Every structure is written in structure tokens, then in C-alpha cells.
Amino acid sequence: MSKSPIPFNPGRFDGALIEPFYSVGLAAVPYRREREKLVRLLRSKHQDNEKAQALADTLEACVKSRRCKSAACAECARASQKLFASTAAAFLAKQKGAGHLVCVSIVPADGRCKPKELAPAYAVRNVRRWKERLGRAGVTWFVGALDYSLNEHDTARYKPHWSEHVYGLTTTTDMDRLKKELRKQFPATEEIPRPVKVKIWDGDPDALAYMLKPNYWRRVATDDGERFTKNGMRSCRATDKQRLRSKERVRLALYLDELGLHGRLVLRWAQFMNRGATASIEERAPKTVGTRIA
Template sequence: MLFNRRYTYDPTQASPLICEMIASGRYEGNGPPHWKVGRFQKSCQTAEDAEQQRYELIDQLRRASKHNPAALVLANRLEICHRLSRCMSGACPECLRILQRWFVASSFSFLKELGQDVSILSLVPPDQGMPIGQFGPEVLPAMANRVRKAMEKAGITIAVGGLDFSANEHEADEFTPYYQPQLWVLIPRHEARKSKANLLAVFPPTHTTRRPVKILKWNGNRAALAYAIKSKFNRRMTYDREASDNGSQHACQNTRHRPLRVEQQIELMIALDQAGLNARLFMRGARIVRTNHGPMIRPITKLNP
């Protein structure tokens, strides 16, 4: 069944092509693409789950609006979002789910057409952390610009993915809590091998970020693509694990994943709304173009052999 959909292009929220893709309704429902999530291989988020997540976020924002006018602005924006007229907010769980599903389909096709082995690059720049309470929309473009310069020097010509965030805390308060941006992109495998040392020179390990650069093998699982555009974020609680008496485990620093605190959730959502949907995407050597199948990711230039 077809519906008459409408949208108002707002350059602060999304580009014309992203607005067009969301308004088309093609990635609205529970059809393909599909993927499994996490260790227990749960099904990916449904449209109904995203709708419920939006309602819960609206409730949180309205409770916070007494002391935060920006929370009320965002709550009002999310409240009018529905399938015939999407709000296009960078914080909207339903709009983000649509963007995620489009990205999974489009980037999978893009990477397949490259015809080369692909690796996952996880980049956690320690110098891009932001203290809790100071996170704003400028963090996303600043992170993207810094990484693009590092990739250029490292010889990475193709990258598609997105920005993720966590709130990092220490159980014993050994460091000041902060938000940590993470870049999660897929790149040609031969470039990944050559670039790691150069990236580590730009983003060296620190006490709080021991592995800022990770190269992982991609087995074609769509879940790795979906991870780049998440609508739920974690609080990473670092703790010091003691060695066992019998020697079965050594002392080390470990991390537990917890839900964001309410005030962290509110701060992050307001910033993502102000940054817009496109700010979540990261591309190098690729761009979004209009095709017969709607907006899709295509290479800017052919990849060098």
C-alpha cells in the first residue's frame, strides 16, 4: 500500500538526498535488509521497537525540560514524527533506524562492487574525548575532519561507516568521566595493513584508551555495517580486575557496559539533533548520489589497484 509522504528539507538536519531516501518509505518497515545482533544473535531492531524507543526518549526529554529548554524543543520535534512525515532529527530513533537500514543496504552493495577484500577499522582518538556536560554538535565535524586528515596521511583512499559514542567512567573515579567518539568504518584490507602504524603515530595509546586503532576482519556480516549507525549508546564502566589466588586470571583493566545515565542520554541526544543525521555518516572516496534505485553510495574515483 502506498502513502503520500511529505517532508520539509532542513539543511541543519539532513541533506536533500537523505531526506529523499527517508521520505520514500523504502526502508521504513521490517523487510530486508536483516542481520543478527550481538553474542546471542538477536534479531535487528524492528519498526515497532524504534517507535517505542522514540516514545521513551520523548518522556525523558519532557521530564528534563523544566531545567533544559533545548530538551523541550527536541521533544516537540520527535513527537510530530510519523511514517507520513518524518522529523529527520539526528536524535530520532525511527529516522536513525531508517538511515541505518539504508546504510546497510547501500554500503553492502558499494563494498561488493569494489571487488576487494575489506577490513573493519575501529578508531578511538583519545584527544577527541569530551568531558560529560560539555558535549555539543561541533564534536562530530571536528572528529570527522581530524580523522580525514589522518587517513589522507596514512594512505586510506576508501572508507564508509559512521560515528559512535560512549560515556566513559571509572569505578574508582581514577579519571574524569567523558564522552568518547569512535569511528567505525570499512576500508580495503591492503590499505588497512599499511595504514595501522601511521594511524597509531597520530593516535597513540593512552591510560584510558589502550587500543585506539583496531583492524578487524570483515566476513561480510551486515551487522558490522549496522554497528556504524546506532541509535542506542552505552556507558563504559572501567574497573581494575584483581589477579586470582590460583593464577587462573591476571590483574588487568576491564570494562562493563551499562545504559547511559538519564542526564547523559539527554545531553547526547540534544547534540545529535543539532548536528543532524548526515553528521553520523563518514565517507572518504565515496559519496551519496541519486540512482534509479534511489540515493546510494558510490565511489568518487576508482580504487587504485
């Protein structure tokens, strides 16, 4: 695997990815097939691409107790999803009573790049910038991850691009204010009319699993969808979820492999810890708070 430039000790997250998090038996089948399918794709259509062949070698060698831990491996990605969801659940259990726990989804306008420009340095820069903006919106701790989609418009009103976006949880005592402040930091654009969504977390574990979901889509927007409103049908924008094309799957896989499983995590005032057999997310609020200057 290539070296990742992420300033985070990947041993903490990848090292905590132990065999009990991996699917077994029938539950493992779809992930194993997905991994094998990607190997076949890399071997058949990308023989001349050294990086693609190296990734195929990595994925082929992923077996029980000797996992590849590549973010492009469906089996390892699925296990990392379970690991992150379970450590997040334990973290959130400790946060109860201090306000509402909310799920936050943000599609930043500056999280888009051309199909060939997806690179780990781009993710590092985005995460740093977006965490600062979360802070300016009044967010204290944030536990979440990056997600990706390939966005297109059915009449090519805009060019196809990768969208890097964030989904995670935080706490607030004032939902409306949080929404307002987040919308100031992540404003709407012509292409992204609703960049910020905030809703109360009802305790559903699926919301935690969604943070590191291991599958990615091509989102095809259309302007002539129809929606039923109290004034009758009105046309609106709609998005159709489709499978990535094979060249897009390969590009994303090479990128994810380089980024690393840990590279998708977005943690603010929180840190992933791995002490031997126990992994946890710990709150790491700065020592100086409020207007006091250190």
C-alpha cells in the first residue's frame, strides 16, 4: 500500500481492526464477492497500471487473520464500519444528558473535484478546513467520516465530478441555531441547494453504521422530477442512485487504498484510541475554552 500523508497514527484505527469485526459465513459472502470482483476488474482491464496490479495483489492476499486492511477491500471496509460504529456507540453513551445528540450531513461546495483529481492530499486539506468551519459554527466534538459519490447531471447541466462529503454526530442545546450557523459556514449553491441537514439521533445504530458505509454510488441528478405538495404536483430536482462505472470504481479504489481506512475519519475534539485489546473514542476538548486566552 502507498504511504498516506494523513497526520494521524493509522496504527490506532487499523490496529484495532481485529478478526471479530469481520463478517463470517453467509454474511461474509457479498463482501468477499465484491473484493474478488474488484481483483478481476484490476487484473483484466488494468494490466499495464502498476498501482492497479499492486492493489490486486493486496486484495488477493486478504485472508482470515492476515487481513489486507486496505480501504478498497470490501471485507476490510465492512469490518472497519462495524469497528467505528461500535466505538462511536460507546462514546455517545457517555455524552447523554448534555444536550441533543444530532446527526449532521454536510455536502460542502468545495468538496467537489474533477473525476481524475481525487487525491489523499485533497481529503486532508478539506478535513482540516471543514473542522475549522464546524468550530466556527459552534460545534464542539464531532465524530464522523468522509463519504464519496460521483455526481452527474442527466442533461450535463454540470460536468461529472466526485463529491466528498461529511456525515457524523455531535451535540447541541439549540438545534435551530446549529443549523443556521452550519448553513453560514457551508452555504447553498445552485448545484447543492440543501448542503446541511441536521436531525435528532433517535438512537438508531444504522445512523452510526452509515458513517463509514463501505459502498459508493453514482448520483444522477435530473431537473424534471415531480413532487407532491399541498398545491398539487410540482417539478423538482431528483437524484437517481446508480452503480459506479468500472473505470470510476477503479479510480475510487486506488484512491481509497492510498487514503487508508483511518483517512476517512473526521474527528473533532475526539480521538480514536487503541490500548491493546480495547479501542475507544475519547473526548479531547482543548484546555482553553470560551474567551479566555491561553
